[in-house]
Amino acid sequence: MKRNIQNPKCIETKFNTKMNLIKPDLNLGLLSSPLLCPRRTQPSTPRRRLHPPLSAAGDVVGVSEKPATCTADELHYVSIPDSGWSLALWRYLPALHAAKRNHPLLLLSGVGTNAIGYDLSPPQLSFARHMSGQGFDTWTLEVRGAGLSKRVLHKVESSLPINLVSRKELAGRSEGRWSSTNLFGDSGPRIMATLAGQQPVPNAFSELQGRISTFVDNFQKQFDLVVNSSWDLDDCLKQDLPVVMEYIRSVTEPKDGKLLAIGHSMGGILLYAMLSLYGFEGRDPGLAAVITLGSSLDYMPSRSSLNLLQPLAERARTLNLPSIPMGAIYSVIHPLALQPSYLLSWLSSQISVQDVMIPELVEKLYLKNHCTVPAKLLLQLATAFEDGGLRDRNGTFFYKDHLHRSTVPVLALAGDRDLVCPPDAVYETVKARRRPFIAYKVFGDPSGPHYAHYDLVGSRLASKQVYPCIIEFLLAHDAI
Numbered sequence: 001m002k003r004n005i006q007n008p009k010c011i012e013t014k015f016n017t018k019m020n021l022i023k024p025d026l027n028l029g030l031l032s033s034p035l036l037c038p039r040r041t042q043p044s045t046p047r048r049r050l051h052p053p054l055s056a057a058g059d060v061v062g063v064s065e066k067p068a069t070c071t072a073d074e075l076h077y078v079s080i081p082d083s084g085w086s087l088a089l090w091r092y093l094p095a096l097h098a099a100k101r102n103h104p105l106l107l108l109s110g111v112g113t114n115a116i117g118y119d120l121s122p123p124q125l126s127f128a129r130h131m132s133g134q135g136f137d138t139w140t141l142e143v144r145g146a147g148l149s150k151r152v153l154h155k156v157e158s159s160l161p162i163n164l165v166s167r168k169e170l171a172g173r174s175e176g177r178w179s180s181t182n183l184f185g186d187s188g189p190r191i192m193a194t195l196a197g198q199q200p201v202p203n204a205f206s207e208l209q210g211r212i213s214t215f216v217d218n219f220q221k222q223f224d225l226v227v228n229s230s231w232d233l234d235d236c237l238k239q240d241l242p243v244v245m246e247y248i249r250s251v252t253e254p255k256d257g258k259l260l261a262i263g264h265s266m267g268g269i270l271l272y273a274m275l276s277l278y279g280f281e282g283r284d285p286g287l288a289a290v291i292t293l294g295s296s297l298d299y300m301p302s303r304s305s306l307n308l309l310q311p312l313a314e315r316a317r318t319l320n321l322p323s324i325p326m327g328a329i330y331s332v333i334h335p336l337a338l339q340p341s342y343l344l345s346w347l348s349s350q351i352s353v354q355d356v357m358i359p360e361l362v363e364k365l366y367l368k369n370h371c372t373v374p375a376k377l378l379l380q381l382a383t384a385f386e387d388g389g390l391r392d393r394n395g396t397f398f399y400k401d402h403l404h405r406s407t408v409p410v411l412a413l414a415g416d417r418d419l420v421c422p423p424d425a426v427y428e429t430v431k432a433r434r435r436p437f438i439a440y441k442v443f444g445d446p447s448g449p450h451y452a453h454y455d456l457v458g459s460r461l462a463s464k465q466v467y468p469c470i471i472e473f474l475l476a477h478d479a480i
Contacts, residue, residue, distance in 0.1 A: 061086070069368075070148060071119050072128070072140070077150070078247045080240055087240060088148035089247070090115045090140040092128045098135030102480045103288050104252040105136040105260045106245065108267025111381065112373040114147030115140040117264070120361050120369075120458050127457050127467070134471050136260070137252050141244055144231050146371045232376040233266075234393045237273050245286055256480050258288040262470070264457055265421065266381070268295025268412075269390065272403060272429060279405030280397075289477035291411045291470055293456045294421040297400040297432070298389030302425035305350055307385060353417050353450045356459040389428075403432045410437060411473045413466070415451030416444025441469065 066075045072090035079086045094101065107118050107128060118128040118140050132138045142149045249257055263271040271290045276297075278285040299306065352362055376393075384390040389400040410433060414426040423442050430440045443451045449461050456466050 067148065069116075071126075072115070073132075075148065076139075076247070076251075078244050079152075080243055083144075083235075083239060084152050085144050085240075086150045086152055087144065087244060088115070088142040088150075089244065090119070090128070090142070092119075092132035092138040092140075094135045094137050095133045098133060101135045101137070102256075102478050103136075103254050103258055103260045104248050105131055105138045105262065105474070106248060107131075107138065107140040108261065108263040108270055109140070109142075109146075110265030110267060111377065112146070112371050113265075113369050114142050114371055116147070116364070116369045117454070117457060120364060121358070125358070125361065125458060125460075125463070127462075130463060130467055131471075136474070139248055143236055143240065145374065230374040230376045232374065232380045232393055233270065233273065233390075234380070237270055237277065241270065241274060249286070254480075256288070258286050260288050260290075260474050260478065262291045262293065263295060264293040265295055265453065268292030269297060269381075269384070271295075272297050273390065273399045275406035275408055275410070276399040276402040277397075279407075280402040285406070285408060287408050289409045289411075289474065291413065291473060292426075293413050294415060294418050294426065294453050295412070296389075296421055296425040296429045297384060297403070298428045299384045299421070299425045300387060300389065301428050302422045304385075304422060304425055305419045306381075306421075350419055351452060351454045352459065353452045353455055356449060356451075356455055356461065358460070361458065400429060400432045403429070404434050407434070407437055409439075409477055411439045411441070411470070413456055413469075414440075414442045415453065415456050416442055417450040417455075418453045420453040439473070 061077055061079050064075050064077050066072070070090060073093045074091040076089040076091055077086045078089060107115075109115065109117050115128075119126045123129045128138050128140055144151075245259055248259060261271055263269070268291075271287075271292060272295065274285050275287070275290065296302075351357075380393055381390070383395070388398045391398050412426055412430050414421070414423040416423065426442075427440065430438055443456060443466055449459075449465075451459065451466075456462060
């Protein structure tokens, strides 16, 4: 049965640490914090870097030459056994003037996005740079099919980033599989009416439809080139994350073998799922603390806009589509999304509250941050909208049910205007944790400023309001 939660804002927090920055304020309904940047101590010495060589099998492992799109200090690759994938890790070295930290920091991004979201406009607006500036050895993972991650093909096939295929190779055919009717089925008219807000379709949209049709149809050949590229959340959780975390440990050598981790959107879902699975199995996940930004294992009680993707996921299953080219779609429709009078302008509010992000950076998010999404991943994520919340690919393991078994401290942050993962969705997962190990905070005030889904990472005020809260939590759990 669907449960209604009214204005969930805080729960009691009693971490068994020296942390005293986050205290429950029941009058305000928020977890109050001084929101001050942590005081720096003596400068740190440069970290020793380990550069693992290429494996004997020739897989991509270790430090790699950076392309111009990589704005990190180093680009690393981690080969995932028996998968054919080498995942990209963007590394940001700790600032020399900052205090030395005990744990490296792993950043996980949302579904169908790459590392650019954490490093949008370096150095002025960069979540990753801000964390490394505070002394954290910071690593951003690009999952399968995202950004610079590569599928290692065999024989005559070349090794290419999944979303960097030449225009000649993309000269494609149209099989009619990408029409809105095929993708959404009987729900198409309802969804299109929702997107349009029941307003007349502007003439410009006719041209847009042609652009979408041509652009996305051309991606069909890219999908055909990557026959085995489909993957789901369990692949990333059970195969990729353990290997990536072990690689980071081998390079940074934390004394206790643990990492700090922050996940935005699907990145936070992955971290929650890891805590649940490892808690159920009685294993140590190797995490000192976790922060989630706009993430939940159960969206049932909320009015998340992601509900609109459920028909898309079902049609992808029906049509046997391997992937959905979200990056291509976003890049085509972004001119309309940025204009309030046009159809699909609602997309801007999914990412950011109006005027809290620099317009050029919003455009960069549309054009540079989104990638192709496997249909299998969408289908598994869609279970988060069903009774009991997210489950494994077999439908037998409910991740929320075992989250209480974990003792890893978690800070769950939400945005008051987040339409993708509203505060009540975040709180639904928070309730599943054991209280001594959970903190929950909603950013945004009735009179403003407000925070949408991406604003917690990259809005103008995030560095002054959100980042200090994150840093204090990390420092509170960085001691060994």
